[in-house]
Amino acid sequence: MLGAFVDGELPAGECEALQARLADDPRAAARVAAYRAQKAALQALCEGARVAGEDAAPGAAEPAGSAPAVFVLRAGVPWWWRAGIAASWVAVGAGLAVAATALVPRLAPGLAPELAAVSAPAAARSETPEAFARRADIAYAVYSPEQRHPVEVGAADEAHLVAWLSRRLGKPLSVPSLAEYGYTLVGGRLLPGNTGPAAQFMYENDAGERLTLYVASSARDRDPVRLLRDGNRRTFYWSTERTGYALSGPQTEPKLREIALDVCGALGGKPGQW
Template sequence: MTHPDRPDQAHDPRDPRDPRDPPDVQSLSAYVDDELGDAERAVTADRIARDPASAATVAAYHAQDNALRALFAAEAEPQVVVMRPRARERYLMAACWLVVGVACGYLLHMLVPALGNNRPPFAERADIAYAVYAPEQRHAVEVAAAQQDHLVNWLSKRLNRTLTIPSLAEYGFQLVGGRLLPGEEGPAAQFMYQNAAGERLTLYTTTVTRAQGKIRMLRDGPRTTYYWAGNGAGYALSGQIGEEKLQAIAYDTCKELGGDPKSW
């Protein structure tokens, strides 16, 4: 239908919008700020006339501009005026800052652990495995020490490397047995030891592609883990027997497994 008081406005066939549609906020802002060409201004004016809500918005914009001019009209000297963004612009700015904040937070979440912690994943897995299985009484291991040959052959086959179970008898710890665990880069093995006082240690080993230098320590509450890597394998000795004693056992275990901790 056509407006009874004015002829229809020419409509560009390339414009997908219907000339009778209400104008959007951007068009209203450009109309008030006199930023439209003659033809587009005429089309927008016609749309405003057809839509009471748009007409009210334009009136509010004009009232805001007039109030600002009246506020400073009586000043004798030029004033520096800090213009606050209009409501529609403030919403847009807030949305932009929200997107930027979310993006920065995501990047920090990804980068901070990488920058602040170069601990290999197998060390944390070893610490967690100790916390889970060391307290167990009936199911601490899958294969008991009485079947040590079977245990070594089975885990060596699963890890695709010849495994050796170090002796910790010098420190009063005897082998309880072992189990198969999932690792970061494939299967992992956990061997458990226990002394006469019921204290337990676990030796965790798995395949690693990135060698770790010196023997390092991970502490989580009462638990301590010393870990190292070499020749494509990662090792971690975990326990709650005191850091100095556990460190001494870790160095001897490292040497028994073919490493040379002193050179590290």
């Protein structure tokens, strides 16, 4: 109940009763304060780059009674300890630089050392299509069963949802209609991708089955539609114009491949050539 109170999920009557109880229960009040501090610390860690108010619908006011700002204090570290750690990392870096200078000519003959140094981090950041599909599959497995909070922004604010996610991904996004297959848009959310933000749009049919469309930047200009199987889940994935897409759904959806090909075509792909 205390956790629900901190998250603003209690009905008005229960909320007022609990507030009255907190006035006479220092132990419960201390626990509420600790929960709020923990929540603020997690938000600071996970949403430090978030612009104030960008998650709210246009014209919406900040929620009343929101928790006050909380400062998380950490124990100080002696300067001599930091200096010793820094010196150790300098020594390690120098050793790695010497090793890299010796190895790069052997591993990449004919490649300029400066080009090899630049290409290595880029290769490390790249993501295979299979890894991209796995990320989308995990997101589907996590959020599709959720009943109370399946999305961050509901379908009623679709225009705001698309504009917000387009701004975060740095490219114009669109939400294809799946009404032909009996699915309506539930909404969407922002997720972490391999090298930046990713978006997830969720659909649901009258039977309660859900599909998700996962979108993120891709280093690949175009990839054919492929299938990833994991337990009772299926994910069809592809890329078009350096944007990766993945449509995930249950194994019991017999038309999932047909839906994926239609979505691919609607978003600029050419599945007929594959």
